Structures are given as C-alpha cells and as structure tokens.
Amino acid sequence: MSSSGKLVAAGLASLLGLACSHAQRGKAETALAKALISDQQESQLGVQVKQQLEQEQHVKYLQDPAVVGFVKGITDKILPLAEKERPGVKWQVHVIDDPKTVNAFATPGGYLYVYSGLLLAADTPAEVAGVLSHEAGHVVARHSARQMVDAMGLEAVAALALGKNPSALSQVVAGAGGKGLMLANSREDETEADEYGARFASGAGYDPRGLITFFQKLEKLEGQQPGFAKFLSDHPPTPDRVSHLEQYIAANHLAGAGGRDPGDLPAVKAKIPKAPASAPPGGGPGS
Ligand SMILES: [Zn+2]
Numbered sequence: 001m002s003s004s005g006k007l008v009a010a011g012l013a014s015l016l017g018l019a020c021s022h023a024q025r026g027k028a029e030t031a032l033a034k035a036l037i038s039d040q041q042e043s044q045l046g047v048q049v050k051q052q053l054e055q056e057q058h059v060k061y062l063q064d065p066a067v068v069g070f071v072k073g074i075t076d077k078i079l080p081l082a083e084k085e086r087p088g089v090k091w092q093v094h095v096i097d098d099p100k101t102v103n104a105f106a107t108p109g110g111y112l113y114v115y116s117g118l119l120l121a122a123d124t125p126a127e128v129a130g131v132l133s134h135e136a137g138h139v140v141a142r143h144s145a146r147q148m149v150d151a152m153g154l155e156a157v158a159a160l161a162l163g164k165n166p167s168a169l170s171q172v173v174a175g176a177g178g179k180g181l182m183l184a185n186s187r188e189d190e191t192e193a194d195e196y197g198a199r200f201a202s203g204a205g206y207d208p209r210g211l212i213t214f215f216q217k218l219e220k221l222e223g224q225q226p227g228f229a230k231f232l233s234d235h236p237p238t239p240d241r242v243s244h245l246e247q248y249i250a251a252n253h254l255a256g257a258g259g260r261d262p263g264d265l266p267a268v269k270a271k272i273p274k275a276p277a278s279a280p281p282g283g284g285p286g287s
Helices: 003-016 022-036 039-055 065-085 116-121 125-140 144-152 154-161 168-178 187-203 210-224 230-234 239-251 265-271
Strands: 092-096 104-107 111-115
Touching: 022 144, 022 154, 039 104, 039 111, 065 092, 065 116, 065 125, 065 187, 065 265, 092 116, 104 125, 111 116, 111 125, 116 125, 116 210, 116 265, 125 187, 125 210, 144 154, 187 210, 187 239, 210 230, 210 239
Parallel strands: 092 111
Antiparallel strands: 104 111
C-alpha cells in the first residue's frame, strides 16, 4: 500500500476510537479490514488453507465425474451471479470425500468446499444450491475480514495488509486450523450470507427455499442422531433465522422453482463412497 494509503488507514483507525458502541466499533473495524486486505492477499490465504486441509487434515477430494459434474452444474449457474457482485474472484469448487460429515464451507479467495456427506443428506438440487449459494455469499461479502480481525486484532490485520508482517498470514491459517478449518462466522454474517444465498439460488432458477428445507430436515435428523450435522453447529438454524429467510424471499419476490424434484441427485448419491477415504500411511499427503 502507498504511503497515502497508510495515512488513510491511520486516519480511519483513529476514527474507530470515536465509534461509541462495541457493535459499531466491530463494524467499523471490519469495514477497515475489508478496505485493507487485497483480493490477492485473500487468494493467498485461500491457497494456504487448502494446503493445510490437504497436508495436515489429509482431506481427499472426490473425483467421480458424475458427482463433481452435479456440483459444478449447480455452481456454474450460481457463480456468474456472485461474479457480478464481486468481480475477479477465481472460484474453485471441491467435493471432500467424507460421507460422515454433513457440512460445507468457503474460504477467502473463492474456495468452496462441500462434503460428500452433505450431498448424501440433501434430497433435492435446490437444497444443495441453497447451501452453495450461502457459502458463495460469505466470499462475496468478504466475511473473512471480520474473522481475521477477531482472530488477530485490527492492528495485526492492518500490518499484514500493509505488508509489514507477512508471517501473520501463516499464523491466521495455523490458528484457524487449530480451531477446525476456518473460524466461525458471526450471526450477522450468517444472515447476510443467507440473503445472498437466497438471491443467488433464485437468480440461478432454483427454489430459494432450498436452504430452509435443508435446515429443517437437518434439525429433525440431528434430534434423532446428535452430532450428525456439523453444518448446524456452524450455522445455527434459529427460528428467527429461518423466518428472516422466509420474509426476505417474500419481500424481494424471489422466485425460482428449479431443483425441487430430486432429478439426478439419487444417481449421484449412488456414486458417492459410503465409507470415508482412509488416511494415507504415515499420515503424509497422498500422491
Ligand atoms: Zn455460513
């Protein structure tokens, strides 16, 4: 960043001291972090998280063309809409071979990860589209900036963004890995990602209520089998969250009826290995 950029950053940082409430301060800090962290730094962070997933958590990806093709068929419709809201993201979509984990997540830089267990738990393409649209929303809204401020503090994020502390990036990734992948999103960020998600799903022609029906089903299953759905602990489906989505869809006249029928999904699920891939011998990354 240029020296005038540093001045702006210093000025904004001192303005933050004037923000009165804690919540306002948090918002101002996040806005500043978003202004400071470049797209390139986000991609770098995304690459590091991916390496950590592969090398330390021994994540394996499903390569079956039917499974990958099903997921990409959905993201090919959603991501052009995300691209309009935040141009220049180099999106990557990976299906993690783990049938026991019902989850999906996004990392800075436009990396979307969906576990094969989430595909097995879905009943319609609209549900998968709802989840992936929500995750794309986290990237478009740059929620990782707030996560980084929470994890490192604003000064460290600013130093990182200004290139003063390059090793900070590895520290964030290491810290995130210790807590199990990326850090949790705040409720506000989840709500915002839900709104993006409903818009992207609807814009892509899917029923925007897919995320709602998916939440409701997972809640039921979780009741029978606690610990089943990691997606629920990362995304607490509070009643106000579901009703906010309902209201948002109605208020914005979000239409879309696609993906309400199972379509190709049962055939795709039949191709998904039902036992987790075993870790490579010695715990090192596979070839
Ligand atoms: Zn989320």
